[in-house]
Amino acid sequence: MPSDRYTGLAAVLAAIRNSEDSTQPQIVERVGLGRSVVAQRVAELEAAGLVVSDGFGPSTGGRAPRRLRLHAEAGHVLGADIATNELVVGIADLGGRLLATRHREVEVVAGPEAVLGHLERLAAELVEEAGAADSLWSFGVGMPGPVAWDSGAPAAMPTLPDWSRHPTRAQLAERFGVPVWIDNRTNLSALGERRVNPVAAASRHMVYLGGGYGIGAAVVVDGRIHRGAHGLAGAIDHVPVPGVGDVVCHCGRTGCLEAVAGRAALVRDGRLLAETRQSPALAEVLERTGRIRPVDVTEAAGRGDTAARALLHRSATLIGRSLSTLVNVFDPDLVVVGGGIARARAHVLAAIREEIYRSALPAATRDLRIEPSAFDQEIAGITGAVEFALGELFSPEHLPAVLDARDRVRSLDEDMPA
Structure with missing residues (x-):
């Protein structure tokens, strides 16, 4: 259990990190600590x-208060977003500003x-180019599936058994010499959403x-990612999903949401539309490339294309039906797509x-907002991974x-001869 001192230090640092304009009087209002305590914690963080x-804020009658900001240039963090068929690695400063990214198409089933191996090479390139070998502080990684929060290992996934057994966290920590934190990439995208989207940041239940x-x-839940016991x-x-028949999922069960509305379903059903020429547009793509992807x-x-629109509408309806269960159970004020x-x-x-709105309880949807993500989805995961690394x-x-x-760094600097 963290002491009151470190809880206060973290609260003051978060108040500064999450605002572009912070003075000590403003921090006192935000964190609910006394003026003398805030002054002590600010002094510790400065030391x-x-x-x-960063200059001075407006005066309210006395001496103008100092503006404070996070010393973002003091270090770097790495982030990695491992998706189903691609990998994005990025390096950022301590303020979460992405400095550079690398992208590689790679199948997670490999x-x-x-x-x-790809991740380590890309991350090493970024560290070298940023000159961050001696200023790397942490590494956040998003995985394409559930993660056991206590161990940082991917939870048992029947379709990805090798990942469940692999010491991913230990391997990366040894390679880069910094703490490594791993979570489900969807959780990390939600963290990133709350960082950049004011509507999501204001939501307590999303x-x-x-x-x-x-x-x-x-x-x-109450402003924090709810991960559950596992x-x-x-x-x-x-x-x-009730009423969809016996569609077999890659997990071995039938009727799963992923099997009838997810990526695999769009690929399967889109290909069928192309082969039967119900979708002229998809038939042209299949002839030209030999494959159908969700983006197609x-x-x-x-x-x-009428058939493609109908396929997306069916998937969206099934996804909405499953989301309505979460709306009933968790009673959010915001759903972000x-x-x-x-x-x-x-x-x-x-x-x-x-x-x-049709399937959830009326009381749960009375003032519920359902909004698209504010993110460019190409960087949502990597932004969330960086935010995760900094938050931890x-x-x-x-x-x-x-x-x-x-x-220790200050002690070494003081011991160095002039």
Whole structure:
């Protein structure tokens, strides 16, 4: 259990980190600590090099208060977003500003050795180019499935057994020499959404629809990610959908949401529409490329293809039906539609809204907002991974280790001959 001192330090640091304009009087109002306590905590954070002065704020009659900001240039963090068929790695400063990213197409089913080999090479390139070998502080990683929060290992996934057994966290920590935190990439996208979207940041109870190796949802309860006992909270991809028949899922069960409305379903059903020429647009794509991807269905719908639009509408209706269960259980004030489905928002958002309002309890939807993600989905996961790395680094539980490390750096600097 963190001491009151570290809880206060983390609260003051968060208040500064989350605002572009912070003075000590403003921090006192935000964190609910006394003026003298806030002054002490600010002094500690300044001594550690985490906070610096940045001019003066407006005077209210006395001496103008100093503006304070996070010393973002003091260090770097790495983030990685491992999706079903691609990998994005990024490096950011301590303010969460992405400095550079690398992208690689890679199938997660290739296994941890292959994927992590690419990840390590891309991350090493970023560290070298940023000159961050001696200023790297932490690493946040998003996985395409549930993660056991206590161990940081991917939870047992029948379709990805090799990942469940692989020491991903230990391997990356040894390679880069910093703490590594791992979570479900949908949870991390929700963290990123709350960082950049004022509507999401103001929400205390939110459901975020995303995707990893299937359809997933992140649940925010009282402003914090709710992970559940085994990291499975919000994992709706293998929830049975009534009335869809015996469609076999890759998990071995039948009627799962992922099997009838997710990526695999769009690929399967889109290919059928192409082969039977019910969709002229998809038939042309199949002839030209030999494959159908979810993005092809979205683009065909955008060109007015009736069959592609009907396929997306059916998927959206089934997703909305499953989301309505989460709405009934968790009673959110906001549902954000992100992940791959957000790229098709013009064709799916209205159907998702309609099904949630139709299927969920009226009391739960009376003032419920259902909005598209504010993110460019190409960087949602990596932004969330960086935010995750920073949030854990500066949490009351881990901030003591950060301050101890800064004390050692200062001691070494003072011992160096002039």
